[in-house]
Amino acid sequence: MIVERAPIGTLTDPALRAAWDQRAVAAPGGDMHQGAAFAADRARRSIRTLPLYVDGAPLLVCIRSLPFLGLSVASIPRGPAAPTDAPDAERASVPGRLQRVGEWLRREEGVVELRVDPWLPASDALEVEWLRAGFSPCDESFFSKHAMWIRATAKPGATETEIFSHLNATKRNEISAAHRNGIQVSRLHAEHDLVALREAATLVNETAVRRQFAQINLDQTLLTWVDLMHSGQMEAWVARDAQGGVIAMETALRHGERLTSHHAGSREVGSSVPAGAVVLLRWTLIETARQEGRIADLGGADVAGHREIPQAGEKMYGLYDYKRAFGAEWVAMSGAHRIVLDSRRYALRSAIRTVLRAGR
DSSP: OOEEEOOTTTTTSHHHHHHHHIIIIISTTOOGGGSHHHHHHHHHTTOEEEEEEETTEEEEEEEEEETTTEEEEEEETTOSOOOTTOOHHHHHTHHHHHHHHHHHHHHHHOEEEEEEOOOOBOOHHHHHHHHHTTOEEOOOSSSOSSEEEEGGGGSTTOOHHHHHTTSOHHHHHHHHHHHHTTOEEEEOOTTTOHHHHHHHHHHHHHHHHHHTOOOOOHHHHHHHHHHHHHTTOEEEEEEEOTTSOEEEEEEEEEETTEEEEEEEEEOOOOTTSOTTHHHHHHHHHHHHHHHHTOEEEOOOOOBTTBOSOOOTTSTTHHHHHHHHTTTOEEEOBOOOEEEESOHHHHHHHHHHHHHHHHTO
């Protein structure tokens, strides 16, 4: 296996960046978290990114180092690319390949620990290879470990009527009610809808406060949204009431074979807010996925401490049942894993961090 650094300017030069994104994001198995816009987002958060080619395939690595000491830890976010329908043998080869990338990072960058999340459907063969390569499961860096997909939208020749029939009766009725209430969904453009984009981002935080989720940094998020939209990797929609007021929003990531629900938000439901706006936005995502022949990826329905399929009465059952009502099915993912590449230096890093935290 050959690991080599990508040319200088790969993530910034327009031509080189476009070529990278075509293979790392747009190609089958691609993911936005391997792209140049995501790398720029990490840089704004003072996280170093290192673009590599592994046997000619692009791979983005994020590296965090202790000041003056190095002792770096690295992560590979949602990569490397593997098609969603890849055979078991191809998926099972990923841990060994990542272990060899880790060894290269240890030699070349002084990395003491590597964390990875290839975003691969789980299988017994894959779990065996994680162990064989020296990896162990670790905390997820994303909200959910698993996913809920509507594969029918990627079926060649699928019609709008066919996909609509996969929704349960309640959701179909809510979409009809939204239309009767005069709710209109419009697509935002990075070039001339910056005010509306900021308003949409504000809705994300309003919703986060209501639901006790983590809020987003508006300024950093808007920069990333605009970058992603210019790259064709993100769509943003808002739902407006009959008077033109924005009452809900949703964004979706376009990568690989999927159109993935990303951010969503809405005004607090009350008698003055017409019903159906959120459901109509979700239907817009699903219908867009069908038109593009992609899997409609509605995200996950699990959180830390609740990683199995939720059962009635359990914490995440409401979200699970909501997404299932659109025709989404649970897809178990292999999840995040870690490997210690240099145990002595890793122990030293851990000790230093403990001292630094105690001194704050």
